[in-house]
Amino acid sequence: MPTRVRESRGQEMVLTAAVAVVIVLLSLLPMLRLIKEIVAPGGTLSTVAIAAGLRSPATWIATWHTLVVGIGGTLLAVLSGTLVAVLVSLTDIRGRSALVLCYVMPLMIAPQVTALAWLQLFGPASPFLKLFGAAPPLGTKNPLYSTSGIILLLGIQYGPLVFLLVRAGLRKLPRELVEAARAGGAGWFPVLVTIVLPLMTPSIMAAAALAFVSCVGNFGIPAFLGIPANYLVLPTLIYQKLAGGGPAVLGETAFLSALIGVIAMAGILAQEVMSRRRDYRISSTSLPAEPYELGRWRPIVQACMWLLIVLVLFLPLFGLVLTSLVPGYGIALTAKTVTLDNYRFVLFEHDAANRAFFNSFWLSIAAAFFAVVVAVPVGYLIAWGRQRWVRLLNLAVELPYALPGVVLAIASLLLFLRPIPLTGIQLYNTVWIILYAYLARFLVLALRPTISGYHQIDRALEEAAQVAGAGLFTRMRTIIFPLVAPAAIAGGLLIFMTALSELTVSALLWSSGSETIGVVMFSFEQGGDSNYAAAMSVITVAVTFVLMLVTNLLAPYLPSGVLPWRD
Amino acid sequence: MARLSLDHVTKSFANFEAVKDVSIDVADGEFLAVLGPSGCGKTTLLRLVAGFEKVTSGEIRIGSDVVSSSVGSVAPEKRRVGIVFQNYALWPHMTVAENIGYSLKVAKLDKTVARQKVEDALALVNLQGLGQRRPANLSGGQRQRVALARCLVAAPSLVLFDEPLANLDVHLRASMEDEFAAFHKRTGTTIVYITHDQAEAMSLADRIAVMDHGRVAQLATPRELYHEPANEMVASFVSQGILLPADVLTGEDGGHCKVRALGTELVVRCRPGERPRAGAKICCRSADLDVSPHGPGFDGLVKRVIYQGGAARIEFTPAAGPDLTLHFEQPDPVTLESGAQARLRIRSGWLIPVGTAS
Ligand SMILES: Nc1ncnc2c1ncn2[C@@H]1O[C@H](COP(=O)(O)OP(=O)(O)OP(=O)(O)O)[C@@H](O)[C@H]1O
Numbered sequence: 061m062p063t064r065v066r067e068s069r070g071q072e073m074v075l076t077a078a079v080a081v082v083i084v085l086l087s088l089l090p091m092l093r094l095i096k097e098i099v100a101p102g103g104t105l106s107t108v109a110i111a112a113g114l115r116s117p118a119t120w121i122a123t124w125h126t127l128v129v130g131i132g133g134t135l136l137a138v139l140s141g142t143l144v145a146v147l148v149s150l151t152d153i154r155g156r157s158a159l160v161l162c163y164v165m166p167l168m169i170a171p172q173v174t175a176l177a178w179l180q181l182f183g184p185a186s187p188f189l190k191l192f193g194a195a196p197p198l199g200t201k202n203p204l205y206s207t208s209g210i211i212l213l214l215g216i217q218y219g220p221l222v223f224l225l226v227r228a229g230l231r232k233l234p235r236e237l238v239e240a241a242r243a244g245g246a247g248w249f250p251v252l253v254t255i256v257l258p259l260m261t262p263s264i265m266a267a268a269a270l271a272f273v274s275c276v277g278n279f280g281i282p283a284f285l286g287i288p289a290n291y292l293v294l295p296t297l298i299y300q301k302l303a304g305g306g307p308a309v310l311g312e313t314a315f316l317s318a319l320i321g322v323i324a325m326a327g328i329l330a331q332e333v334m335s336r337r338r339d340y341r342i343s344s345t346s347l348p349a350e351p352y353e354l355g356r357w358r359p360i361v362q363a364c365m366w367l368l369i370v371l372v373l374f375l376p377l378f379g380l381v382l383t384s385l386v387p388g389y390g391i392a393l394t395a396k397t398v399t400l401d402n403y404r405f406v407l408f409e410h411d412a413a414n415r416a417f418f419n420s421f422w423l424s425i426a427a428a429f430f431a432v433v434v435a436v437p438v439g440y441l442i443a444w445g446r447q448r449w450v451r452l453l454n455l456a457v458e459l460p461y462a463l464p465g466v467v468l469a470i471a472s473l474l475l476f477l478r479p480i481p482l483t484g485i486q487l488y489n490t491v492w493i494i495l496y497a498y499l500a501r502f503l504v505l506a507l508r509p510t511i512s513g514y515h516q517i518d519r520a521l522e523e524a525a526q527v528a529g530a531g532l533f534t535r536m537r538t539i540i541f542p543l544v545a546p547a548a549i550a551g552g553l554l555i556f557m558t559a560l561s562e563l564t565v566s567a568l569l570w571s572s573g574s575e576t577i578g579v580v581m582f583s584f585e586q587g588g589d590s591n592y593a594a595a596m597s598v599i600t601v602a603v604t605f606v607l608m609l610v611t612n613l614l615a616p617y618l619p620s621g622v623l624p625w626r627d
Numbered sequence: 628m629a630r631l632s633l634d635h636v637t638k639s640f641a642n643f644e645a646v647k648d649v650s651i652d653v654a655d656g657e658f659l660a661v662l663g664p665s666g667c668g669k670t671t672l673l674r675l676v677a678g679f680e681k682v683t684s685g686e687i688r689i690g691s692d693v694v695s696s697s698v699g700s701v702a703p704e705k706r707r708v709g710i711v712f713q714n715y716a717l718w719p720h721m722t723v724a725e726n727i728g729y730s731l732k733v734a735k736l737d738k739t740v741a742r743q744k745v746e747d748a749l750a751l752v753n754l755q756g757l758g759q760r761r762p763a764n765l766s767g768g769q770r771q772r773v774a775l776a777r778c779l780v781a782a783p784s785l786v787l788f789d790e791p792l793a794n795l796d797v798h799l800r801a802s803m804e805d806e807f808a809a810f811h812k813r814t815g816t817t818i819v820y821i822t823h824d825q826a827e828a829m830s831l832a833d834r835i836a837v838m839d840h841g842r843v844a845q846l847a848t849p850r851e852l853y854h855e856p857a858n859e860m861v862a863s864f865v866s867q868g869i870l871l872p873a874d875v876l877t878g879e880d881g882g883h884c885k886v887r888a889l890g891t892e893l894v895v896r897c898r899p900g901e902r903p904r905a906g907a908k909i910c911c912r913s914a915d916l917d918v919s920p921h922g923p924g925f926d927g928l929v930k931r932v933i934y935q936g937g938a939a940r941i942e943f944t945p946a947a948g949p950d951l952t953l954h955f956e957q958p959d960p961v962t963l964e965s966g967a968q969a970r971l972r973i974r975s976g977w978l979i980p981v982g983t984a985s
């Protein structure tokens with residue numbers, strides 16, 4: 061007997077140990093390295109780095125800007141996301157799933173693509189405005205190169221994030237809570253204000269915290285809209301410093317990235333405090349309330365919703381496509397000027413762009429594949445594990461994604477600036493450092509659906525295999541993996557879509573030869589070649605669309621909520 | 628206080644009819660219980676009255692106003708109907724007092740008046756001093772009382788209860804039942820009370836509507852329901868009535884007629900005007916059966932004897948009807964044993980009227 065006990069314990073130990081190693085390598089190590097750089101630069105405890113950072117006026121200006129656009133973008137996202145969630149969930153508006161799909165779409169498009177699309181829409185060179193002859197004269201400043209431009213785009217980018225969380229909350233609202241209020245004499249609007257929204261406080265707060273973290277950590281939008289106006293936020297300040305100073309300024313940027321981390325954490329803490337102030341726990345479950353009948357307002361509300369969607373999705377994408385079809389800056393699109401040259405150029409002629417497509421594709425595939433393979437055992441321990449430290453495990457995996465990407469990028473740089481001890485392998489200045497950062501950052505995107513997949517599976521299925529004599533690894537391979545595979549793979553596809561046009565991390569980690577799509581797009585735009593950037597964007601958006609369609613095929617096998625765009 | 632009447636009300640979900648052609652008149656101040664097996668449409672009926680669902684056809688009137696018809700319907704907030712849900716539906720983000728005072732606040736009542744009313748409502752349900760608590764910190768019974776107080780504070784003309792005691796333990800149920808009865812007596816509010824607990828319905832209600840598959844199977848006083856079920860469904864549903872096939876031998880005379888059941892002749896109660904017919908059914912209660920070793924009666928086999936303290940529940944299969952099971956109680960000293968032969972007598976019964984079968 062004891063040998064049998066040891067044997068079955070053994071497999072579990074191996075699994076636990078393997079998972080622990082992965083988590084330490086991907087999550088704890090970079091964070092610890094970053095902290096060390098700040099509190100003990102060069103190996104001894106000192107406040108030099110902190111003091112230097114605090115002394116610089118650029119730090120303060122960028123921090124202020126970060127807070128302004130972070131809070132502004134969050135407010136806009138919360139207002140719009142909540143409004144849309146309420147309209148979609150509580151009224152009898154028609155065409156719900158199409159609305160949700162279109163409204164959530166911007167979330168699947170990389171921020172710098174959103175930024176580029178909007179810039180193309182309103183600038184003096186806008187082929188769209190030129191269609192009507194409404195473009196401002198060349199040389200006019202694009203109105204989006206401003207604080208309000210950044211806030212607007214952040215709000216548009218992350219409104220869907222708020223929408224998804226609030227909608228999930230609204231779906232769980234038992235109809236009796238609404239009906240009791242109506243029976244008490246409250247009309248629809250008072251019920252919304254006094255019952256529904258207060259009960260949604262936890263969802264709205266969580267959504268606000270998430271939107272805030274995303275806004276302060278966003279690089280693409282302030283890079284495209286802020287740098288030309290010399291309006292720097294912390295992520296773009298870090299980028300500029302690194303671009304100008306290289307590894308020498310790494311210590312300084314470590315402080316700045318920690319500052320972003322602190323701001324993001326402050327947002328999360330504020331949310332915790334706000335949600336604790338009252339009791340919002342809904343204990344009963346029931347059907348959701350009957351949709352409120354908009355009556356003669358329905359066509360108007362519907363028209364407004366679609367107008368919003370045209371404004372935030374179709375118009376910018378349309379502008380982007382137009383830009384990708386004209387031969388150069390400021391040229392109007394006519395039957396004569398229309399051309400596919402930009403596509404030919406980025407796909408076949410430009411070396412860096414070629415490499416970028418290649419790099420981004422395999423980086424995304426590798427990150428997605430790795431995440432799926434790791435998510436299954438990690439999810440197993442978190443969802444079904446009996447150990448108490450698994451909550452910490454979950455936290456550790458969430459951390460690199462919860463913190464802005466810049467933080468992880470700087471941490472990776474610090475970690476791999478020198479060759480890895482003992483082996484002498486050099487990751488710095490290679491594409492591998494990007495892969496490392498992607499693995500760390502995106503693992504959680506596959507883990508979350510996998511965990512909800514585990515929660516949907518009857519544990520008895522595994523136990524039956526156990527009784528039949530299958531060891532842990534056999535069970536993993538033959539029972540568990542096939543059952544959670546759809547969820548894990550859907551997570552992998554989400555990772556692929558996210559990583560494909562990722563910019564924040566790769567902008568800080570790339571080197572010549574290891575460009576990514578995001579990086580090349582960014583440098584085209586900075587060099588004034590918006591048409592090439594637009595062509596690359598259109599290609600990535602098209603790939604994303606196709607992948608979404610493919611992922612939809614998995615939908616019947618997935619726990620609800622895994623595919624954000626499906627209602 | 629208002630009269631409630633439902634007139635040929637039908638409600639379909641997609642193509643499933645949850646409530647079919649229901650007509651009920653609830654008098655002003657009446658306590659009506661709606662009783663029926665799970666899924667028979669009780670909750671749907673209640674939600675139709677409250678206005679949370681629209682009728683597919685038919686009409687609902689509260690007082691003299693038509694509130695629901697296939698043409699349109701008055702919004703729930705305009706109906707002055709109080710409702711108590713099975714799961715209490717207290718708002719977790721408000722205190723007990725805020726929960727109770729909600730409808731007063733919505734009606735923009737003067738603050739001091741409202742506070743007094745809330746105090747009164749709390750006193751009414753014996754929860755003085757708990758106004759500042761959160762619903763999460765209350766026991767199940769207390770939550771149910773808060774829900775009651777919340778619905779009463781606005782002095783609704785009609786109060787609807789949807790299985791209000793289903794989540795409480797037996798002990799609490801009895802005491803809450805007393806409170807509901809007392810409340811009804813004191814205020815004279817018209818009440819529609821949904822339950823699937825027969826004892827609860829019997830003890831509280833003036834009349835009971837038994838529902839089955841969306842229809843009203845019978846609407847009658849508790850006594851009538853028990854003694855004179857209108858159809859087989861009600862007969863077997865209420866107090867586990869025993870149904871026996873019978874042939875009616877004589878016409879009705881003074882409320883009784885002679886029938887033959889299980890090979891023996893007996894006299895049962897019946898509706899006026901019954902005539903001789905074959906293939907009828909009679910309903911007897913376990914109290915109508917007793918053991919008669921030597922007298923008239925029918926023989927059969929004792930299948931099971933379950934001792935329940937002071938008496939035993941006997942399950943019995945008559946020889947004349949091998950697929951029937953009769954059950955009755957034999958008080959101590961219990962003489963029957965399972966597997967034994969015995970002879971039973973039916974003292975009385977009720978002839979199920981013709982044509983109203985469910
Ligand atoms: N919104 C709905 N859509 C479709 N069918 C419904 C809906 N609400 C109720 N039903 C169906 O109508 C029937 C009656 O439901 P109802 O809730 O009224 O039953 P009930 O008598 O209250 O049962 P219980 O005693 O279990 O509460 C059920 O078959 C139910 O599935």
Ligand SMILES: [Mg+2]
Pocket residue numbers: 669670671
């Ligand atoms: Mg019900």
